[in-house]
Amino acid sequence: MKKIFLMAATASLVLSSCVSKKEFADLEARHKETKDLLNSATVKLNACLEEKAxxxxxxxxxxxxxxDLRKANNDLKETNQGLIENTKDMTVLTTKGAENLEKSLESMKEKDLKITRLQDALNKKDSVTLAIVSSLKKAVGIDDPDIEINVEKGVVFISIADKLLFKSGSYNVTTRAKEVLAKVAKVVKSKPDFECMVEGHTDNVPYKKGDILLDNWDLSVKRSTSIIRVLQELGVDPGKLIAAGRSYYVPLVENDTAENRAKNRRTRIVVLPKIDQFYDMIEKEMKNLSAEGK
Structure with a gap:
């Protein structure tokens, strides 16, 4: 820029000495116009440079x-791929979970069915037990205070006072006892799946008759076998009969009075289901369930 001005000044000096005043004025006007154009171009150039920057x-x-968008897009693709993989894993887990749940439900159904069938078997046994109680009460009569018939834990108990069965200190069955036992035998014979255990009980007075019996153990067992022989004579299958003696070790009340000792002298007939048959019935149901599950 400085060089241009110097050249212009020099030219002006040279021309001033060679040209007329009018020509000089025209040149000076052109110079000014050129200078203005240059200034304008410089301003535009600077503006362009600023716009470029x-x-x-x-x-x-x-x-x-x-x-940043490309990086975010790549991250999004990676995340999306991870979600796809996780979804696949979740699908596999969900499928396995559904299969396991289905198996669990099937197992629960099988268990419920087993429980239901076992409960049916128990109910059937209880129904038979109640039927026996009803039959015995009708046959024997429940108004006699010396005869008690009840059920404990699914087992029928017939308790008969010794004064109906034996004379004092004896194991010979009385005529009246045979009448009562005949009614019991009739009911027992009608239930082939049940057994009879005859329990003899005494008081705590020592047995001292000096015959073949040594003590109250012998007396309690002997009374039991005497009852069993009568039941056998009345047609009860001897294979269903069990003899048992308890001596005086299972009293109903304290042996402190004559009245209490009379209560403790008793024979108890226990009518119970054949355990092996009952378990055979359960085992059969279990086998049926296993066969149905295959």
């Missing part, structure tokens, strides 16, 4: 944004 900055910023 601004545009470059914007381009760089946009390139940075594009790079």
């Amino acid at each position: 601004s545009a470059t900055a914007k381009v760089e910023a946009m390139e940075g944004q594009v790079a």
Whole structure:
């Protein structure tokens, strides 16, 4: 720029000495016009340079944004792929979970069915037990205070006072006892799946008759076998009969009075289901369930 001005000044000096005033004025006017154009061009150039710098900055910023978008897009793709893999894993887990749940439900159904069938078997046994109680009460009569019929834990008990069965200190069955036992035998014979255990009980007075019996143990067992022989004579299958003696070790009340000792002297007939048959019935049901599950 300085060189241009110097050249212009020099030219002006040279021309001033060679040209007329009018020509000089025209040249000076042109010089001013050229100078104005130059100034205007310089201003425009500076504006363009500023616009270029601004545009470059914007381009760089946009390139940075594009790079960030590309990185975000790649991250999104990786995340999406991870979600797809997780979804596959979840699908596998869900399928296995559904299969396990289905198996658990099937197992629960089988268990419920087993419980139901076992309960039916127990109910059947209880129904038979109650039928026996009803038959015995009708046959024997429940108004006699010396005869008690009840059920404990699914087992029928017939308790008969010794004064109906034996004379004092004896194991010979009385005629009246045979009448009562005949009614019992009739009911027992009608239930082939049940057995009879005859329990003899005494008081705590020592047995001292000096015959073949040594003590109250012998007396309690002997009374039991005497009852069993009568039941056998009345047609009860001897294979269903069990003899048992308890001596005086299972009293109903304290042996402190004559009345209490009379209560403790008793024979108890226990009517119970054949345990082996009952378990055979349960085992049969279990086998049926296993066969149905295959």
